[in-house]
Amino acid sequence: MKVLVVGGGGREHALAWKLRQSPLVSELYAAPGNAGIAALADCVPIDSSSTVELGDFAEKVRMDLTVVGPEIPLTLGIADEFEKRGLKVFAASQAASEIESSKVFAKEFMARHEIPTAPFTSCASHEEALATLKKRKKTDYPVVLKADGLAAGKGVVIADSAADAEGAVADIMKRRKFGTAGDRLIVEDFLRGREVSFFALSDGEFVFPLVTCQDYKRIGDANRGPNTGGMGAFSPSVHVSQEIFEQVVEEVFVPAIRGMDREGRTYRGVLYAGIMLTEQGPKVLEFNARFGDPEAQVLLPRLKSDLAELLLASVEKRLDKIDVLWHRDRAVCVVMASEGYPESYQTDRPIDGLDKAGAMPGVTVFHAGTKRSENGPILSSGGRVLGVTALAASFDQARSAAYKAVESIHFSNRYFRKDIAQEAVAFEHRSHAGSASAASARGAES
Numbered sequence: 001m002k003v004l005v006v007g008g009g010g011r012e013h014a015l016a017w018k019l020r021q022s023p024l025v026s027e028l029y030a031a032p033g034n035a036g037i038a039a040l041a042d043c044v045p046i047d048s049s050s051t052v053e054l055g056d057f058a059e060k061v062r063m064d065l066t067v068v069g070p071e072i073p074l075t076l077g078i079a080d081e082f083e084k085r086g087l088k089v090f091a092a093s094q095a096a097s098e099i100e101s102s103k104v105f106a107k108e109f110m111a112r113h114e115i116p117t118a119p120f121t122s123c124a125s126h127e128e129a130l131a132t133l134k135k136r137k138k139t140d141y142p143v144v145l146k147a148d149g150l151a152a153g154k155g156v157v158i159a160d161s162a163a164d165a166e167g168a169v170a171d172i173m174k175r176r177k178f179g180t181a182g183d184r185l186i187v188e189d190f191l192r193g194r195e196v197s198f199f200a201l202s203d204g205e206f207v208f209p210l211v212t213c214q215d216y217k218r219i220g221d222a223n224r225g226p227n228t229g230g231m232g233a234f235s236p237s238v239h240v241s242q243e244i245f246e247q248v249v250e251e252v253f254v255p256a257i258r259g260m261d262r263e264g265r266t267y268r269g270v271l272y273a274g275i276m277l278t279e280q281g282p283k284v285l286e287f288n289a290r291f292g293d294p295e296a297q298v299l300l301p302r303l304k305s306d307l308a309e310l311l312l313a314s315v316e317k318r319l320d321k322i323d324v325l326w327h328r329d330r331a332v333c334v335v336m337a338s339e340g341y342p343e344s345y346q347t348d349r350p351i352d353g354l355d356k357a358g359a360m361p362g363v364t365v366f367h368a369g370t371k372r373s374e375n376g377p378i379l380s381s382g383g384r385v386l387g388v389t390a391l392a393a394s395f396d397q398a399r400s401a402a403y404k405a406v407e408s409i410h411f412s413n414r415y416f417r418k419d420i421a422q423e424a425v426a427f428e429h430r431s432h433a434g435s436a437s438a439a440s441a442r443g444a445e446s
Contacts, residue, residue, distance in 0.1 A: 002027040007069030008034045010368035010387040011293035016040045018300040022308035035378045036367025051078040075101040090311045092269040097289035103146045103186045113259035117284045120188040126173040132187045144188040149181030193278040196237045200253045203317040204266045207253045212237040213295050221419045228342045232420035235298040235331045238427040297387040298331035332398040332421045333389040339413040341383035349380040349411040357405035362391045395424040
């Protein structure tokens with residue numbers, strides 16, 4: 001069958017890489033793709049936000065399945081556009097994707113359907129946000145401030161004091177640091193615990209949980225500095241027992257999918273839940289209506305089954321008939337970024353060592369922000385440039401392989417965290433059994 005992947009980042013490269021392995025896929029396209037995806041698929045110069053043009057292209061080529069990666073086309077209604085043309089598309093509808101595109105909607109939705117999350121107040125103006133902060137005592141800090149709309153994973157600020165919080169509110173709502181995403185604001189209690197990433201597929205009724213993983217949102221080692229789109233990840237999480245896994249499915253995913261259906265926003269696609277494991281139990285930090293980036297770069301290499309068949313089952317409403325196998329191997333991904341990210345940074349830097357890194361055992365280099373120059377060399381073209389993923393029998397081996405590959409790749413302003421998956425290696429050493437408490441998705445790891 002003919003398959004189109006919409007997007008041009010590391011998540012989309014991982015999707016294309018896995019789809020290319022499917023015997024069901026005869027032709028693979030990407031729009032717009034990147035230098036890495038171009039080695040696997042025919043890239044077409046259509047921006048992922050051009051939903052009508054993408055629909056025209058898919059209709060002309062008679063695409064059998066379109067897989068949407070990033071959030072912008074989801075919020076613009078690409079699923080609705082394709083479905084009205086009778087085209088199969090793996091993507092949440094515009095109404096369903098509001099669970100990501102509006103933090104206010106998501107928090108109020110969780111409150112309506114009794115999904116565990118932090119106490120919050122939604123604010124529609126700078127003055128209302130300041131008034132909300134004035135009600136907080138010193139012991140109520142730190143506090144979490146969230147811009148309502150999409151901000152590429154950077155619209156969350158953790159403020160340690162009232163002064164910091166007021167400054168952040170001004171940045172978001174007055175100085176428009178995140179543009180129109182700051183029209184409204186969530187003021188939320190800070191949750192203490194460990195953050196874990198959960199993903200599940202849904203066909204509108206059935207919930208199919210995937211294996212767990214953990215990402216690193218802060219730019220600096222030891223989780224310091226501003227939030228980013230993600231600086232690395234590992235899978236499975238070493239902090240999730242089978243009991244917690246089942247609790248998240250029953251208390252978060254099942255009521256979320258059922259609630260969306262009851263509200264006329266039937267959810268088909270992949271749903272992400274960022275979960276904080278607190279002393280009071282798992283609580284939702286946020287929902288996303290897509291695969292995570294870089295989480296996709298550790299989830300998909302561990303998937304033993306056919307991704308095309310799995311996504312088709314979601315689109316065709318037959319997820320309850322699917323069994324999925326996962327590799328027992330551990331996966332570690334280290335993101336290589338342009339120095340200065342997530343603020344200002346320079347691009348168009350020649351990248352050396354890609355072939356050497358990609359030839360290392362168990363290593364796959366996923367391109368995130370790359371392009372091919374007119375005279376041949378691959379250049380950096382974004383803040384996050386590459387996701388270097390390694391798969392191995394243990395976290396120690398996977399982490400060592402990933403960093404060995406990273407050290408062989410060079411561009412003039414490269415930056416990467418040095419502590420990705422350290423906690424997983426430490427847990428593995430303590431347990432002597434390698435992530436014995438990590439949960440797997442339904443289906444067998446083998």
